[in-house]
Amino acid sequence: MHIELKRGSSRSLPQQIYEKLGQRISSGLLLPGARLPSVRELALSLKVSQVTVSKAYAELEKKGRILCIQGKGCFVADIEHEGTGEGGGWQGRYDDYLPRAQLWRNFNESEADYSFHLASLHRELLPLRSIGSTMAALVSEQPELMASYGNFQGDLELREVMRRHLQKRGMALASSGLMITSGSQQGIDLVARTFVGPGDVVYLEDPSYTGAIDVFAGRGAEMIFVPMDREGMRVDILTSLCDERPPKLIYTNPTFQNPSGVTMSIRRRQRLLELARSYRCLIVEDDPFSDLYFRDPPPPSIKSMDRDGHVVYLKSFSKVLAPGCRIACVAAEGDILSRLIAAKSASDLGSPLLTQRAVLPFIADSYERYASGLRIALRERMESAGRLLRQYAPSGVRWTLPEGGLNMWLELPAALRIDKLHTLAEQESISFLPGDVCQAGEGNSRHIRLCYAQMNKARMEQGLKLFLELLSRYMASELPDEMIQ
Amino acid sequence: MHIELKRGSSRSLPQQIYEKLGQRISSGLLLPGARLPSVRELALSLKVSQVTVSKAYAELEKKGRILCIQGKGCFVADIEHEGTGEGGGWQGRYDDYLPRAQLWRNFNESEADYSFHLASLHRELLPLRSIGSTMAALVSEQPELMASYGNFQGDLELREVMRRHLQKRGMALASSGLMITSGSQQGIDLVARTFVGPGDVVYLEDPSYTGAIDVFAGRGAEMIFVPMDREGMRVDILTSLCDERPPKLIYTNPTFQNPSGVTMSIRRRQRLLELARSYRCLIVEDDPFSDLYFRDPPPPSIKSMDRDGHVVYLKSFSKVLAPGCRIACVAAEGDILSRLIAAKSASDLGSPLLTQRAVLPFIADSYERYASGLRIALRERMESAGRLLRQYAPSGVRWTLPEGGLNMWLELPAALRIDKLHTLAEQESISFLPGDVCQAGEGNSRHIRLCYAQMNKARMEQGLKLFLELLSRYMASELPDEMIQ
Known part of the structure; x- marks a missing residue:
């Protein structure tokens, strides 16, 4: 088991080992019953003292995450997690570089009747007929599109269409x-x-997108989470953090943030860009939702203010057009972009050409009208979800209705165990995303994320009512009366 | 610039720095004119002495790859490589973890009239109509396939079809x-x-697939290349190398190997598997070509002998059905597979569902008949290419006609500069793959790879004749008479 340790970090070595083992356990990468390396083995392989490892194990045991048996070793405790692998034998001991996998754990094809966990659009909302008929025409008229590897950078015509889209x-x-x-x-x-x-x-940002956390964890990065307020990431706090620990990269989702729904103000965007310039680092601006505003358009993207290539801008068309087609684009400059294209070639030799061509006419000709219809439909859903929350949410639950995007971010009373609520909801075939997968730490979040667009409207309403009733029963059974009022 | 150095390796530190900078230059990641870090800067960042860096720079300069100007610094020399990025400014100095990118350099959409560089099938050979009509039916009957993220592991029905395919x-x-x-x-x-x-x-294997070398280089692995003979990888040599440096992983392409065309004998396959078992390591068996045999079917795959999950088997359907659809499968067991699925989720949230379903009926019902027709067509091409070689190849050029697959591996006289030949061929719009991109080292290969399936037959023949004439002229002008005869 490879664990990336940072000497001289503000977190002690036992704490780092504790957190990283905890991440593997809660991702289901270490399964219940799996035997941990002995204190001696792990100390040797991490080049730390046995005392350091012992401290981490003691803390994991105290939290009920592992079980140590005298003379036998330490094992992952059998809490609420189930898993698919064997974990034992030589394979279980074959070292990996995969410290966290919350995407895998939380989004692998849910069977729930009422799905709120995935930030995605129900198929009724998507322009599938239109994209499908383009695709059908293409395969009959240009079957050679399926023969070619295409260009690692992506189809030139589609890039031209996307360029015009971003120019607007x-x-x-x-x-x-x-x-x-x-x-x-x-x-x-x-x-x-x-x-x-x-x-x-x-x-x-704290919280952030769990898929980004998985990826940076996989690279062994030191992730530092910056608090947010109503104007988004607290760039003032970030600035003082950077004094101590200069940034290699800043990842932000500034518009209708996933999961919190918060939008970064224009002033903060400017300051963030200035910060990146002074540290000569990259900002990754992940922007899946900016077209999905309910009232006013959001502030301009950070990329639109970028003059020196400090922003790598990610625009997903996948979410709003056809997730199964997996089409997005990256905007970046010069040497940064060349290297990203080189990396793309080694990961998959380029994206399928056919699906690129299949979404092209829609983005070129029909997207703007479609987006304005989508905004109306999503706003209706969000408002309907808001009404249900006001009507059925037990007191003690707090939320702010978002100004755009697909998610609601609910805050539950501190004393409530969200992992238990998650299991109860699963039993009633209701899925949601527990907030702590949006953070690096373990089990401290009071939040949950609900997507109001994943089902059709009637089912979403029915499911939300059921969930809020479940939540009321759960709070009534778990919390002392005075906390519920 | 991040350079992974290995202390205690058989290669000295200056040598390692020399090789890794050389790889970046020949991949086009460091462009002509780009300024290298100063000796002092690089020594500091790599934590080595300035003498070590100076030695590496001196060797690069001696080989004409960089140019050092007193008081100004060292710059990448302007040899035959051109590139796309700027290289300068803050971006050029933004550290990356991308040491090699020969895929990007060699396979990014060639414009050549006569393309021999890419191991792929001409569209006439592919079942595009059949897959296309499935796709057209799917998008009209089940447009919801474009709406779903699907399962990270891949569509269950397609996996079942692939299971049966592999069972046969x-x-x-x-x-x-x-x-x-x-x-x-x-x-x-x-x-x-x-x-x-x-x-x-x-x-x-030495040589090996350049895309695999890119990937392992990107992970900072210590790659060791094992010589081959007519029975494939010299497992006896590998065994003694493993005594010194135990393997984490063995990558092999045992059947009609890319690029050499050699097939590993069954005895070697068994011994390789035993070796992996005794070292408790993984074998990655990359098998795109085993169905493309010209006479007898090749020996059984290593995976077919694997009882303890030591082999990760990679089967590409992409190459033989529709490269633009990008469909392949990985076979692995237990904990190894679970972790690969988790990694897949973080890389792209799963492959497009529609293309998975589009190739499914063809693999289930028509593949075997198609493959037997394809074998005949490819054998015809290979034989025709063989005839042209006998007729037009200048003496001094050596080859063995392959028993299957898509490539011919030609050995040229030692004194010939292949980079120059490559440039000359490009000027006549003929592309091939220089052998040294299939090895870790730089510029020592005497080989080139030609694919006889990338164009239609007539064009392939025309192009091959042109290329061999060019080669004759080049050899006549470059080599002393007694070497050609």
Whole structure:
């Protein structure tokens, strides 16, 4: 088991070992019953003292995450996690570089009747007929599109269409400055594998997108989470943190942030960019939602203010057009982009050409009208979800209705165990995303994320009512009366 | 610039720095005119002495790869490489973890009239109509396929079809033991990112697939290349190398090897598997070509003999069905597979569902008949290429006609500069793959790889004749008479 340790960090070595083993356990990468390396073995392989490892194990045992049996060793405790692998034998001891996998744990094809866990659009909302008929025409008229590996950077025509799309949104770029990726997830991954290595400092919002945390963890980065307020990431706090630990990269999702829904103010955007310039580092601006505003358009993207290539901008078309087609684009400049294209070639030899061409006419000709209809439909859902919350949410639960995007971020009373609520909801075939997968730490979040767009409207309403009733019963049974009032 | 150095390696530190800078230069990651870090800067960042860096720079300068100007610094020399990025400014100095990118350099959409460089099938040979009509039916009947993220592991129905396909080839696996990837390139990448880290020892055949070398280099692995003979990898040599440097992973392409065309004997396959078992390490068996035999079927795959999950088997359907669809599968067991699926989720949230379903009926019902037709067509091409070689190849050029697969591996006289030949061929719009991108070292290969399937037959023949005439002229002008005869 490879564990990336940072000497001289503000977190002690036992704490780091505790956290990283905890992440593997809660990702299901270490399964219940799996035997941990002995204190001696782990100390040797990490080049730390046995006392350090013992401290980490003691803390994990205290928290009920592992069980140590005199003379036999330490084992992952059998709490609420189930898993698929064997964990034992030589394979279980074959070292890996995979410290966290919350995407895998939380988003692998849910069977829930009421799905709130995934930030995605129900198929009724998507322009599938239109994209499908383009695809059908293409395969009959240009079957050779399926024969070619295409260009690692992505189809030139699609890049030109995306260039015009971004230009309308205030970003003056060249189509040679864009690359097509298999969803924005791949964009994040390519930036990380190219520019982030062990011990590099990556700043993120607290909370942040769990898929980005998985990726940076996989690179052995030192992730530092920056608090947010109503104007988004606290750039003042970030600035003083950077004094101590200069940034290699800053990851932000400034518009209708996933998961919190908060939008970064224009002033903060400017200051963030100034900070990146003074530290000569990259900002990764992940922007899946900016077209999904309910009232006013959000502030301009950070990329639109970028003059020196400090921003790698990720635009997902996957979420809003056809997730199964996996189409997104990365905008970056010069030497940064060339290296990302080189990294893309080694990861998959380029994205499928056919799906790139299949979404092209829709983005070119129909997207703007579609987006304005989508905004109305999503706003209706969000408002309907808001009404249900006001009507059925037990007191003690807090939320702010978002100004755009797909998610609601609910705060539950501190004393409530969200892992138990998650299990109860699963039993009633209701899924949601527990907040602590959006943070680096373990089990301290009071939040949950609900997506109101994943089902059709009637089912979403039915499911939300059921969930809020379940939540009321659970709070009534778990919390002392005075906390519920 | 991040350079992974291995202390205590058989290669000295100056040598390692020389090689790794050389790889970046020949990949086009460091462009002509780019300024290298000063000796002092690089020594500091690599934690080595300035003497060490100076030695590496001196060697690079001696080989004409960089140019050092007193008081100004060292710059990449302007030899035959051109590039796309700027290289300068803050971006050029933004550290990356991308030491090599020969895929990007050699396979990014060639414009050549006569393309021999890419191991792929001409569209006339591919079943595009059949896959296309499935795709057209799917998008009209089940547009929801474009809406879903699907399962990270890949579509269950397709996995079941692939299970049956592999069962017919002697591999008894469960569909739960398979994962769908975006081509085998992604399979190699997922194994590497999950199980290979800095300094881990990876054994490969000499020569090997350049895309695998890119990936392992990107992980900072210590790659050791094992010589081959007519029975494939010299497992006896590998065994004694392992005494010194135990393997983390062995990458092999045992059947109609890319690029050499050699097939590993059954005895060697068995011994290789025994070796992996005794070292408790993984074998990555990359198998794109085993169905493309010209006379007798090749020996059974290593995976078919694997009882303890030591082999990660990569089967590409991409190459033989529709490269633009990017469909391949990985077969692995237990804990190894779970971790690969977790890694897949973080790289791209799963492969597009629609293309998975589009290739499914063809693999299930028509593949075997198609493959037997393809074998005949490829054999015809190979034989025709063989005739042209006998007729037009200048003496001094050597080759063995392959028993299967897509490539011919030509050996040229030692004194010939292949980089110059490459440039000359490009000027006549003929592309081939220089052998040294299939090795770790720089510029020592006497080989080139030609694919006889990338164009239609008539064009291939025309191009090959032109190329061999060019080669004759080049050899006549470059070599002393007594070497040509």
